[in-house]
Amino acid sequence: MSQFRQNPITKHWVLIAPNRAKRPEQFNTSAVMSKGLAEVVPACIFCPGNESKNVEIARFPQGKNWQIRIIENKFEALSHVPLSRRADELYVNRSGDGEHEVIITRKHNEPVALQSTETVKATLQVFKQRIIDLSKRSDIAYIQIFHNHGRDAGASLIHPHYQILATPIVPQTLHDEMLGCYHYYRASGSCIYCDIIKEEIAQKERVIINGENFLVIAPYASRSPFESWILPKKHLSRFEDIGAEQIQELAYILKVVLGQLYLKLSDPPLNFYLHTMPPARSKHLAYEEQSYHWHITVFPRITIWAGFEYATGIPINPMPPETAAGFLK
Amino acid sequence: MSQFRQNPITKHWVLIAPNRAKRPEQFNTSAVMSKGLAEVVPACIFCPGNESKNVEIARFPQGKNWQIRIIENKFEALSHVPLSRRADELYVNRSGDGEHEVIITRKHNEPVALQSTETVKATLQVFKQRIIDLSKRSDIAYIQIFHNHGRDAGASLIHPHYQILATPIVPQTLHDEMLGCYHYYRASGSCIYCDIIKEEIAQKERVIINGENFLVIAPYASRSPFESWILPKKHLSRFEDIGAEQIQELAYILKVVLGQLYLKLSDPPLNFYLHTMPPARSKHLAYEEQSYHWHITVFPRITIWAGFEYATGIPINPMPPETAAGFLK
Numbered sequence: 106m107s108q109f110r111q112n113p114i115t116k117h118w119v120l121i122a123p124n125r126a127k128r129p130e131q132f133n134t135s136a137v138m139s140k141g142l143a144e145v146v147p148a149c150i151f152c153p154g155n156e157s158k159n160v161e162i163a164r165f166p167q168g169k170n171w172q173i174r175i176i177e178n179k180f181e182a183l184s185h186v187p188l189s190r191r192a193d194e195l196y197v198n199r200s201g202d203g204e205h206e207v208i209i210t211r212k213h214n215e216p217v218a219l220q221s222t223e224t225v226k227a228t229l230q231v232f233k234q235r236i237i238d239l240s241k242r243s244d245i246a247y248i249q250i251f252h253n254h255g256r257d258a259g260a261s262l263i264h265p266h267y268q269i270l271a272t273p274i275v276p277q278t279l280h281d282e283m284l285g286c287y288h289y290y291r292a293s294g295s296c297i298y299c300d301i302i303k304e305e306i307a308q309k310e311r312v313i314i315n316g317e318n319f320l321v322i323a324p325y326a327s328r329s330p331f332e333s334w335i336l337p338k339k340h341l342s343r344f345e346d347i348g349a350e351q352i353q354e355l356a357y358i359l360k361v362v363l364g365q366l367y368l369k370l371s372d373p374p375l376n377f378y379l380h381t382m383p384p385a386r387s388k389h390l391a392y393e394e395q396s397y398h399w400h401i402t403v404f405p406r407i408t409i410w411a412g413f414e415y416a417t418g419i420p421i422n423p424m425p426p427e428t429a430a431g432f433l434k
Numbered sequence: 435m436s437q438f439r440q441n442p443i444t445k446h447w448v449l450i451a452p453n454r455a456k457r458p459e460q461f462n463t464s465a466v467m468s469k470g471l472a473e474v475v476p477a478c479i480f481c482p483g484n485e486s487k488n489v490e491i492a493r494f495p496q497g498k499n500w501q502i503r504i505i506e507n508k509f510e511a512l513s514h515v516p517l518s519r520r521a522d523e524l525y526v527n528r529s530g531d532g533e534h535e536v537i538i539t540r541k542h543n544e545p546v547a548l549q550s551t552e553t554v555k556a557t558l559q560v561f562k563q564r565i566i567d568l569s570k571r572s573d574i575a576y577i578q579i580f581h582n583h584g585r586d587a588g589a590s591l592i593h594p595h596y597q598i599l600a601t602p603i604v605p606q607t608l609h610d611e612m613l614g615c616y617h618y619y620r621a622s623g624s625c626i627y628c629d630i631i632k633e634e635i636a637q638k639e640r641v642i643i644n645g646e647n648f649l650v651i652a653p654y655a656s657r658s659p660f661e662s663w664i665l666p667k668k669h670l671s672r673f674e675d676i677g678a679e680q681i682q683e684l685a686y687i688l689k690v691v692l693g694q695l696y697l698k699l700s701d702p703p704l705n706f707y708l709h710t711m712p713p714a715r716s717k718h719l720a721y722e723e724q725s726y727h728w729h730i731t732v733f734p735r736i737t738i739w740a741g742f743e744y745a746t747g748i749p750i751n752p753m754p755p756e757t758a759a760g761f762l763k
Contacts, residue, residue, distance in 0.1 A: 109748075110654060110655040111655060112653075112654075112655040113614070113618075113626060113630070113654065113655075114610075114614040114615060114618075114626055114627075115607075115610040115611055115614050116614060117610075117655070117747065117748075118655070118747075118748050119655040119656065119657055119748060119749050119751055120748050120749070120750045120751065121656075121751050121753075121754050121755075122750050122751065122752055123752060123753065123754060123757075124752075182742075182750050194629070195626070195629060195630060195633055195654075196633075196654050249742060249745055249746055251740070251741030251742055251745050252741055253740045253741050256738070257738065258738070258740060258741070259738040259739060259740025259741065259743075260740070268741070268742070270742060270746075272746075272748075276745070276746030276747055276748050277746065277747035277748060278444075278745065278746050278747040279746065281443075281444040281446075282443050282444055285442070285443040285444050285445060286443060289442075289443075293523070297442060297443055297524075298443075300523070300524060301442070301524060304524055304525075324441075325439060325441075325442070325524075325525050326439040326440060326441040326442075326446070326447070326448040327448065327450075328448055376740060376741035376744055376745075377741065378741045378744065378745035379745075380745065402744075402745070404741075404744055409585070409586065409587070409588040410588060410739075411580070411587060411588025411589070411705060412580030412581055412582050412587070412588065412597070412705035412706065412707045412733075413511075413580055413597070413599060413707075414588075415705055415731075415733055416578055416580050416605070416607060416705075416707035416708075416709065416731070417578055417599075417601075417605030417606065417607050417608065418446065418447075418605055418606035418607040418610070419438075419446075419447050419448060419449050419601075419605050419606060420448050420449070421449045421451050421511050422448055422449065422450050422451065423451055423452060423453075424450075424452065425450050425452060426450075428452075
């Protein structure tokens, strides 16, 4: 049974998930995938023909010719367990209750970087709908959507897929970000992401793509070579409030960012993830809504975090973001 | 030129270190090392015979038959640059000034797990002396000592070595720990590490070794399978105040912990690192000195952090620490 546990010193949470130990390791190399391979692999549990091997939540479009499916994660890190909390003088935990879902696209050997804009757009629409649906549940505090590509980025299956973890706590990183935004807003009266967008367009040197509705930058304090932030130019705290025109451009921009990495760095392992405002629970969140700004972080796994990173929390990045932006743009 | 940069939202620091980009990658497999191989490899810049290829800080004992050397890191993440700071409305940085040193032991194919207790003890004494020496400098805020073993743990060279980074800022993780300890001390009047030691000895299930002067546990909120904390039983805020008898036992305990991992998990990649109170700078640190407690963290790199970990800051650990302790003890 999964359990969230809190480090009694730093108050950081960890998710103890014994069910994950049974997870299959389908491949061990750091090479990722390549074009021109089979679209369907009979042994792959995510491929067409093996639909009955998963518990399906939804498919788009309906019928045999689905392009995207949402399924339950077989080796879920979260499960449906009764709410329990323990807190004594030293140790705090709570049950690992929540949802762990997988979103899969149809073709086995087609990484997101090589998918059509239509497929990426349809996937983003599924993200939006899933956040709206899961937000209705009072037991869910945050919905984290992310993508792992390549073994060195933590992917255990080649077939392209996204994961959704709907958690009963607001994660540390989101909390840190929201707090930072809130303090900035209180001091300056504006959203820090909006101000970063203005500053980066003016400074130019870290801009990778300057689109109609989105700005892509190598962030000032990049943690790894080629880290990229995709920022909507219009202030919006929650991804699920995105409009149809913006989704269209976002699909294209995401494809270009991933495509550049795929071509210029020979298909590197990477993660990307969405940060968005947690579902509204009460009126007193209104202040934060003016200060927080959803975004996507693309995080190539080019460097390996060593003892220094884990000891100090300070990533060592050998490449200035200005160099990375110059290379990618 | 190296530079610390601060994430304007979370206030977390990153070290941009372009000099590291020239670092050689001597091996690419995740296999580590094995017994019975050559003690000296002529091509290794850390091996006897190649002393002139490094800038030496000290050797022990003096002469050709040295067992431990301290040398400057050729690809240093920190360098001797004039202090500079920049802080405007959005972006804060300061120059990457400090020391980056390497401590090497003599034999090429002898990982710490297989070294003699005498060698480990001599190394710990070098740690102590180096912290005392570097603490005298007013430009250094913290001294981080750590060890990387295996490519998947960020080691780029096989020859066993430790690294010291003496930084001009107190790292995030240390700050978080000290703050947590301080709040606990203010509330309870006691050191949280001392209370954890008492609680773990009473509960038993997470104890790996219960020695005369040291307790080794799988911590309650372990971030990875087999994470271990080595805790001195006597309250002491700074490692460099350790006595001769305790160093002797610590060398033995560290060898046993690493040896168990080496034997039972077939030489896994791992990091270990020391957390200790920063050098005293002023009288008003006295309060924290009663609340902080030095310790060593051993962090096997068994799981790969994926999109979820980087997005949320919540590590997913498939193994409860009670299971890990049962296996290791």
